[in-house]
Amino acid sequence: MSYAVTITDLEWKYEHRKNFALKKVNLQIEENTFLGIVGANEHGKTSLVSAISGLIPHSYNGIYRGKVEVFGQVVQEMDALELATQVGLVFADPESQFTAMTVEEELVFGLENMGFELHEIRERLEWAAEITMIQDLLDKSPYDISGGQKQRVAIACVLAMNPPIIIMDEPTSMIDPLGKRLIFDILRKLKEAGDHTLIVIEHNVEQLAPLADQMLLVYEGNVDKIAPPREFFTDADYLNARGVVTPESTEFVQWLKAEAHVPPETPLPITLEEGIEITQQALKSRRQM
């Protein structure tokens, strides 16, 4: 088993802050898996992914202890170019990621930094634009498109560089429901392709949980819980107390279990479809009684 990311005893405190944002974090992320990260605001989710992407400690001042490794290389010892070839980061606010005048320029900027030839740049540009459905936006200004389109452009910029690790920090936080669905469709495609290690911070657990191989709860700067989604959501009260909402279907079936409407061994659903199926079975067996 090979690990894309290994974090050992990581501690991080931002300059001029009283408390450590990350406290003795230990984590291993398997290569080509999907890790969903949840947690309340200001508990260290973004700091954690910033440490993986190298923004911490390269772009922020503070106290850094411990070690973060990406495919065995120590992040602290890698420069921007080395890191960008290994880790792609989609920011929560896509606009903050834009530095160019057109979407097309935005996409090729990273590829030019990575030293690709023109024909390779063209191929990757077309591929990333197709997968994120932004072909008709290439000629537009990235500031003159909708929130959902901006987010897809931000994802395309990272995809074009094709790093083995892709991190998305709340990619659907600023967009409408249809836009959210498109983003999760892209994530689904990436997961099915199985060529990337995906790390996604997201509050929308309904959509995130079915895709994730592992769910991780960050609470007060610690990795509080990490488990496969079904196991992760078994204790809704625990998660709720830490600011995480469980999927409604999971919560509903947990209630059915508590009320003895379904057998205790019934697995918890993480999708709406699974929840409906379990409920239908419960209703059926009730009618037969």
Added chain:
Amino acid sequence: MTTSTSSQAVQQGVRVAKARKTLLGHVPISSPFYKFHPVTRLIMFVFFGVIPLFIFVPEVNFALLLINLMLMRWGRVNLRGLRIYMPIIFTVAIFMFTVVILAPGNDPSYTPLQAGPITIYYQPVFFTFAAYWRLIAMLFGTILYFSTNRERDMLVALRTLRLPFIASYVIGLSIRSAGMFMEDFRTIREAEQARGLDTKAMRFSDQVKLYMMYLIPLFSIALRRADEISNALFARGYTLTGRVGRGGKRQDYIRSLYKIRSRDIIAIAAMALIFAATGYVQMRYGTFAIEHSPLNIWLRGQLGIPF
């Protein structure tokens, strides 16, 4: 969109966009200018910006202004949009003529003319008149350029002229930040208006104070954006040294999309020729000196002012 589909769309009542928004204004969606390489367009900008400096005959600068307007019309620029420049055109005129009337300088060769209660001097006023038209010709050359070129075109042109990537990128970021600064300013104003602030009812001094207060949030936003851009550049593998992955040379994909064609070479050669000829005749014979202005000659004749 082709012309036929465009007209079909119009017939069906669909609004077809004619202009594309840029950070600094609008450019037409399609224009004959786009057939030229961005570097040709940049040279045209320099041409129309510099050539009035050789010309002190107001009639010629006025003709240059008309040429600029004709080029804008040919380039499908929305001429109605030029109204926004009217305040600056009139403000400059008022400022320049007020200064020259109130403070004409002290030269015994000046010819005084009595205009009601005030005395004006012919030579400095006509000099200002000539300088004004030179300025306006240059202004319209600039408007023509920014009405037919996107920021991307400017950067491609600069990189074609071998400006280092980092320098063109800094220029691009500066243009971007200027646009963002204006956007942020508008957002802050709208937020204030939404909370009931009526600037029209305020005294001028209070308005000035208010504008000063805008600087605080605007600068803090600008600083935050600078931080974000720095992080974005880092995340995309940009190094300050300009080092490129694979140890190779940085490719310029966007520039590779543009080709210099024969029409560009002809246009550049024509501009260079006109520029050189204008410069030569002016420096050698003073052809475009203020003394050769037909209006100047006629006015002096009418007013009996010798050269």
